Amino acid sequence: MSDLRFSANLGFLWTDRSLPDAVRAAKVAGFEAVELHWPYETDTAQLKAALAETGLPVLGVNTLRGDVAAGEFGLAAVPGREEEARRYFERALGYAEAIGVANIHVMAGKSEGTAARQCFIDHLRWARDLAAPKGVGILIEPLNLRDVPGYFLTDCAAAADIVADCGGSGIRIMFDCYHMQIMGGDIVSRFQRFRDVIGHVQFAAVPDRTEPDHGELDHAWLLPELLRAGWHGFFGAEYKPRGKTDIGLNWMTQFR
Numbered sequence: 380m381s382d383l384r385f386s387a388n389l390g391f392l393w394t395d396r397s398l399p400d401a402v403r404a405a406k407v408a409g410f411e412a413v414e415l416h417w418p419y420e421t422d423t424a425q426l427k428a429a430l431a432e433t434g435l436p437v438l439g440v441n442t443l444r445g446d447v448a449a450g451e452f453g454l455a456a457v458p459g460r461e462e463e464a465r466r467y468f469e470r471a472l473g474y475a476e477a478i479g480v481a482n483i484h485v486m487a488g489k490s491e492g493t494a495a496r497q498c499f500i501d502h503l504r505w506a507r508d509l510a511a512p513k514g515v516g517i518l519i520e521p522l523n524l525r526d527v528p529g530y531f532l533t534d535c536a537a538a539a540d541i542v543a544d545c546g547g548s549g550i551r552i553m554f555d556c557y558h559m560q561i562m563g564g565d566i567v568s569r570f571q572r573f574r575d576v577i578g579h580v581q582f583a584a585v586p587d588r589t590e591p592d593h594g595e596l597d598h599a600w601l602l603p604e605l606l607r608a609g610w611h612g613f614f615g616a617e618y619k620p621r622g623k624t625d626i627g628l629n630w631m632t633q634f635r
């Protein structure tokens with residue numbers, strides 16, 4: 380593999396296997412890290428064993444979204460839901476400590492306005508102060524409004540302001556090229572502008588969020604360009620395979 384290091388997002392990849400077996404599959408495919416969405420039903424001992432066996436680090440887990448059937452997508456920026464949001468964070472932190480996870484993605488939820496922003500900031504400060512002594516960082520991710528109408532956080536500038544208002548340390552932006560392209564594009568200059576507060580990068584084809592081998596974004600150009608723009612971390616493959624995950628992995632060969 381070139382200088383690019385890839386992380387397999389197991390919320391989308393190898394979902395036909397148990398999570399421990401998905402970790403093993405990621406290792407065989409050449410990924411150098413994994414990231415999870417909501418692994419909470421998976422036994423931590425079994426997951427830990429697969430991680431130890433493969434040596435893959437876990438870059439992140441998400442806080443729970445709430446009542447998904449009712450359209451909820453996180454609670455951290457939803458006034459009136461503060462206690463539940465804190466319980467979700469504590470659950471994520473407990474799981475992160477049990478298996479060893481670098482970051483928790485705190486999901487903001489659907490809301491708007493100054494009360495929602497203040498609610499999010501209060502939650503993030505509290506969460507960061509709880510997680511930092513345990514060596515766990517916080518990520519916040521602007522999402523696109525086409526997939527998640529009404530989501531509170533949709534824009535890097537707003538996310539960077541929130542990080543600053545939280546005091547700057549321990550909280551970073553998850554820069555997902557898929558969402559960024561849908562919410563205005565200009566990905567490389569946006570990355571450069573917010574580089575100092577970016578803590579993870581993800582990608583997928585736009586517009587269909589499948590393998591990064593077609594569509595609006597030329598990943599063979601974009602990902603090395605982000606390295607040139609100063610990114611030193613992993614690139615999270617957060618796409619929904621068109622078929623079996625293994626069959627769609629040819630996109631990786633262009634980076635070898």
Ligand SMILES: O=C(O)[C@H](O)C(=O)CO
Pocket residue numbers: 416441484520555558581617
């Ligand atoms: O959908 C995404 O891009 C996220 O990274 C996520 O974790 C859940 O929405």
Ligand SMILES: [Mg+2]
Pocket residue numbers: 520553555581617
């Ligand atoms: Mg993402």
